[in-house]
Amino acid sequence: MTHFALxxxxxxxxxxxxxxxxxxxxxxxxxxxxxxxxxxxxxxGKEFGVNSYQDMEEMMLKEKIDVVxxxxxxxxxxxHVIALSKFRKHIVVEKPMALTLExxxxxxxxxxxxxxxxxxxxxxRFNLPVVRLREALVAGxxxxxxxxxxxxxxxxxxxxxxxxxxxxxxxxDGGVIANQASxxxxxxxxxxxxxxxxFAKSIHGLVDTETEDTAVALLKFRSGALGVVEAxxxxxxxxxxxxxxxxxxxxxxxxxxxxVNEMKVWKFAGQxxxxxxxxxxxHSVNPPNVYGFGHQAYLQHVxxxxxGGQSALVDGLEGRKSLELITGIYESIETGREVPLSFRxxxxxxxxx
Numbered sequence: 158m159t160h161f162a163l164x165x166x167x168x169x170x171x172x173x174x175x176x177x178x179x180x181x182x183x184x185x186x187x188x189x190x191x192x193x194x195x196x197x198x199x200x201x202g203k204e205f206g207v208n209s210y211q212d213m214e215e216m217m218l219k220e221k222i223d224v225v226x227x228x229x230x231x232x233x234x235x236x237h238v239i240a241l242s243k244f245r246k247h248i249v250v251e252k253p254m255a256l257t258l259e260x261x262x263x264x265x266x267x268x269x270x271x272x273x274x275x276x277x278x279x280x281x282r283f284n285l286p287v288v289r290l291r292e293a294l295v296a297g298x299x300x301x302x303x304x305x306x307x308x309x310x311x312x313x314x315x316x317x318x319x320x321x322x323x324x325x326x327x328x329x330d331g332g333v334i335a336n337q338a339s340x341x342x343x344x345x346x347x348x349x350x351x352x353x354x355x356f357a358k359s360i361h362g363l364v365d366t367e368t369e370d371t372a373v374a375l376l377k378f379r380s381g382a383l384g385v386v387e388a389x390x391x392x393x394x395x396x397x398x399x400x401x402x403x404x405x406x407x408x409x410x411x412x413x414x415x416x417v418n419e420m421k422v423w424k425f426a427g428q429x430x431x432x433x434x435x436x437x438x439x440h441s442v443n444p445p446n447v448y449g450f451g452h453q454a455y456l457q458h459v460x461x462x463x464x465g466g467q468s469a470l471v472d473g474l475e476g477r478k479s480l481e482l483i484t485g486i487y488e489s490i491e492t493g494r495e496v497p498l499s500f501r502x503x504x505x506x507x508x509x510x
Contacts (some may be wrong), residue, residue, distance in 0.1 A: 159185050159460050160221055164213060164237055165228035166192040166201040167321065169251055172452050173226050178205040182456045184464065189220045213237070217244045224249060224459065230321075231336070232329030232508060235260035238275070242267040249276045249459055252339045253483060254476040256331060256508030261480055265473035276459050276469050277476030280451030281340045282347065283458065286412045286420040286440040290403065294348055298425060299405025302382040305349045307341035309333065310397040311415070313390035315364050325366030328510040332359065332368030334486050335507055338388035342486075343471075343479040344401050344417065345376070345384055352384070352482055353377045354497045357489040362391035368506075374486045386486070412440075416451075483507070 161177050163170050170190070177187035191210040192198035202209025210216035217225075227237050227250040235255045238248055248268060254277045255261040268275040281287055293299065323329035330336055334357075346352060354377045359369035370391045376384035400421075402411040408425035412418070420440035423433050462469050469475075481498060484505050489496040491504035 159463060160188045160223045161185055161226060162189040162191065162216060162220060162222045162224070163187070163201075163226050163228055164191050164241070165230075166190055166194075166197050167228060167230075170201065170226075170228045173228060173456070174201070174205045176453050176456055178207065181453050182460060184460045185456060189216050189222065191216045213240065217241065217246070222246050223463070227251065230323040230329040231331065232256050232323065232326075232510075235264050238264045239267045242271045242273060245271050245273055247274045247276070247459075247463060249278060249456075250476075251278045252343075252476075253331075253335055253480050254473065255480060256329075256335065258477065258481060258484060258502070260508065261473065261477045265477070268473060274462065274469060275473040275476075276462075277471045277473060278452075278455060279340060279343050279471045279476070279479075280455040281344055281417045282470060283451040283454035284412075284416070284418050287344065287401075287417060289420070289436070289440060290401075290410050290412060291348065293408070293410065293425075294403070298408055299403065300407035302349055302378075302380055302403070302405045304383050304385070304402075304404045305345050305378075306385040306402045307338070307345045307387070308398055308400045309338045309341050309388040309390075310392040311337055311390050311399065312392045312394065312396050313337070313364070313370070314393075317390075318364055318366050325364070325368050325370075327367050327506040328508065330368065331483075331487075331507045332366070332372065333370055333388045333390045334359070334372050334374075334386075335368075335483050337390055338372075338386065339479060339483060341388070341399060341401065341417065342386060342482055345386065346479055346482055348401070348403055349378045349380065349382050349384060351379050351478070352485070352498050353379045354495050355482065355485045355489050356495040357386075357486045359490045362389065363393070364391070369490070372486070372490070374489070376482075 357374035359372035371389040374386040400413040411422040
């Protein structure tokens with residue numbers, strides 16, 4: 158049995174705890190939680206029937222932990238991962254893995270030096286329609302790739318940002334690009350390959366925060382294909398979609414729903430209508446919320462990697478790729494210029510205190 162602990166008892170921790178404590182991940186068990194807010198930790202521990210702590214080191218010393226999930230504000234991920242690495246327990250860190258490339262590099266180095274695995278949560282890679290899309294790409298079904306687009310049209314009103322003081326700040330969170338759209342940006346780059354350059358714009362649409370709630374970015378991939386990122390938390394009154402579409406010379410695919418979980422279009426040259434409808438039928442289950450079903454598959458993947466010794470689908474180096482792109486998007490927003498991805502950030506505010 159792989160024993161898990163959670164560092165941070167905020168919004169996303171509920172998802173991890175429900176799966177780990179509820180027996181939904183084979184071979185996994187939640188045994189402890191920690192949060193700097195003692196009342197929140199205690200309440201969380203009571204809800205899930207595990208020990209709770211306010212001090213991270215106390216938890217690590219008292220409990221027989223195999224894996225720690227770092228679920229704290231994004232700007233604290235690096236600090237917490239590096240501090241936890243000395244206990245030589247494997248670490249799962251939520252997205253984005255850090256807010257600066259320097260922090261990400263320090264996290265990777267710390268885990269490598271201690272001989273532990275670092276897993277970066279990218280749960281949408283495990284969504285069934287996304288897995289099917291990736292298989293088609295690897296098989297060359299699209300031929301020459303032309304364009305990829307992701308759309309995040311979600312609703313986060315002022316009360317969401319006011320619920321925790323770190324939300325919507327440059328130092329600890331970032332805006333819609335770094336937070337809500339980071340999974341979709343990862344998917345787009347995973348499908349179309351490395352990005353050559355990016356040009357982006359953002360606005361403060363409907364909420365009072367330091368960071369943007371609405372942004373668009375135009376990407377040029379090394380393959381020659383183009384990409385578009387459309388992201389907003391200013392959709393009202395409810396979430397509309399989280400989607401990806403890929404267009405190539407031999408076919409087109411669109412995955413929608415509000416958590417990249419519903420196959421909308423699956424059209425390839427030479428395919429029959431019956432074949433198209435069969436694929437769509439098999440991949441049309443929409444999840445109950447924007448977190449989707451992928452966390453269960455992701456955590457199962459972590460356990461299987463540790464039990465079987467195979468490589469993680471998204472380790473620190475893989476997780477760093479989308480952070481580099483996110484940093485480039487913010488650099489372009491601040492400079493008003495197209496930014497090559499082989500650059501050193503000068504104006505990007507993300508992660509700056």
